[in-house]
Amino acid sequence: MALPPPPPKNAPSTPASNGSSSPSYSEKKKTEIITIPEKFYGMALKMKAEPEKKKEVTPAPVPTPKQPPQVMGPLPKRRVWPYVVLVGVLILLVGGGFVYFNRTLLFPPPAPVAPPTPEAPVIAAPTTPANLAAVSASGTMAVTLNWVDTSGDETGYRVERREGLQGTFIPLTNLGINSTTFLDVTVVPDRTYTYRVIATGPGGESSPSNGATAQTGAAAQVATPTLPPGGLDSDSDGLTDVEEAVYGTDSHNPDTDGDGFLDGNEVFHLYNPAATAPVRLMDSGIVKQVQASSGWRLLVPKDWVATLTPPDGATATIRTNSGETFTIKLENNASGLSLRDWYDAQNKDSAPNPPREITTKGVLTGLLGGDRLTTYFAWDGKIFVIHYELGTRDFINYRTSYEMILNSLELKGAPILTGATNDALVGPGDFIQTTSTMVPGEATTTAVTTSSQQTP
Structure with missing residues (x-):
């Protein structure tokens, strides 16, 4: 422990400031002298001197030289473009989605423009006949x-x-x-x-x-025809109203299929009057073929009933749906007479009218008898005879059907030209000519072949 230094020698005393005879504390302190034994005094000085000696002897530590501030290099730059691209992509995605889902609001479709109403083409009326x-x-x-x-x-x-x-x-x-x-x-x-x-x-x-x-002229006195009048033909197309039902045609339209040919004309030439294209009757399903083992065959409407007795067709009966019938018979011509000679020999006393020679569409030559209801063909030593039996009817309802049957007739071995046709035939009435039937209140006319009504 360090002791305070001894007071200086010859230090003047300071009188009391208040003139009192009692010394102050400081005076007492100054005047109080402590005597330290010599053996201890030197020790105290020694102890005081050693730290100071150490201070003098111990060299001051060399201060560490200050390092100059280190110059820091520039920090490496970070690439910015990926962030820019990312932000751009996000903007595009968000903005594109917004635009897509709100496209009808942002870009409303233009109001539809009504197309101009086309003007109907003006079709001129036909020129005057x-x-x-x-x-x-x-x-x-x-x-x-x-x-x-x-x-x-x-x-x-x-x-x-x-x-x-x-x-x-x-x-x-x-x-x-x-x-x-x-x-x-x-x-x-x-x-x-x-x-x-x-x-x-x-x-x-x-x-x-x-x-x-x-x-028109005055009424002429004419002989009563031996042939009954034809049935009612309301549209004058060559088919009676009864026949119109058989072939599926319109009794008030002379050209049911609109192909330019009268319905009766088409049936006469073996074509379907209810088909616009030139369809054969045989292919239409409205007729059927009747044939005999003896070698003849022909077409009849599909609903008619044909009976062959015997089966070889020596005799046959074809029944219509209205009571009229057609009969077929094979007559012998053992002497080999010509058709006309054979006919004259059979009818020299009974036929008031002479027969008329006809040639069918299949180029078969025959004779239409004086009654105009029986037709004869010479065939292989025989005479093929077909007769139209009216029964109780007063009209010939199936005149054109009869002519169709004759045109479809085929006789095996008959002397004809294969594939040949009789182009001179015009239409209904070429074989059997009848007068038109008039019904009170009905206007019935007979149309003649026009420039368009040629052979189909």
Whole structure:
């Protein structure tokens, strides 16, 4: 423990400031002298001197030189473009999704533009038929009309008639496309009739043709025909109304399939009158073939019943649905007479009318008997005879069907040209000519072949 240094020698004493005789604490302290034995005094000095000696002897530590501040190099730069790309992609995805889901709001579709209404094409009406002429046929109670077809787009013609030179025209009949001729058999004797023709088409009707006048003659005294009149033919197409039902045609439309050929004309030539294409009757399913082992065969409507007795067809009966029948018989011609000689020998006392030679569509030559209901063909030492039996009927309802049967007839070994056809045949009535049937209140006419009604 260090002792305080001894007080300095000869230190003046300081009198009391207040003049009191009692010394102060400091005076007491200064005046109090502590005597340290010598043996201890040296030790105290020694102890005081040693630290100071150490301070003098011990060299001061060499201060560590300050290192100059280290210059730090630039920090490596980080690449920024990946972050930019990432942010751009996120913006595109978010923005694209927003645009996609709100596309109808952001980009509303344009209002639909109504297409312009196309104007309907104007179809012109057919041109007017020209040069209409009316002629009262000599020796008959009929008027023949002829005119010139000047239109290329008509669908038909309407024939109108009035009695006398004044008054209203009344429709008489409708004809098919390209018609140029009409035969009016509904006239009465000693009358004047005026006719006109109007073409019809998609564009409407043409103007009426020029008027044509005809004067019918007085009623002639004619012999009673031996052949009954034909059945009712409402549309004058060559098929009676009874036959129209057999072939599926329209009794008030002369050209049911619209192919330019009258229905009766097509049946006569072995074609289907209810098909637009030239379809054969045999392929249509409305007729069937009847054949005998003796070598003959022919077509009949499918609903008719054919019975062969005996089976070789020496005799056969074909029954219609209305009580009329057709009978077939093979007669002997052992002497080998010609067909006409054989016929004359069999009918020299019973036939008031002479027979008429006919040639079928299959180029078979035969004779139509004086009754016009029986037909004969010479065949291999025999005579093939087919007869139309009316029964109790007063009309010939199946005239055209009879002619169809004759045209379809085939006789095995008969002297004909293979594949040949008789192109001279026109249509119904070529074999069997009948008069038209009129029913009170019904206008019945007979149409003649027009320029379009050629052999199918």
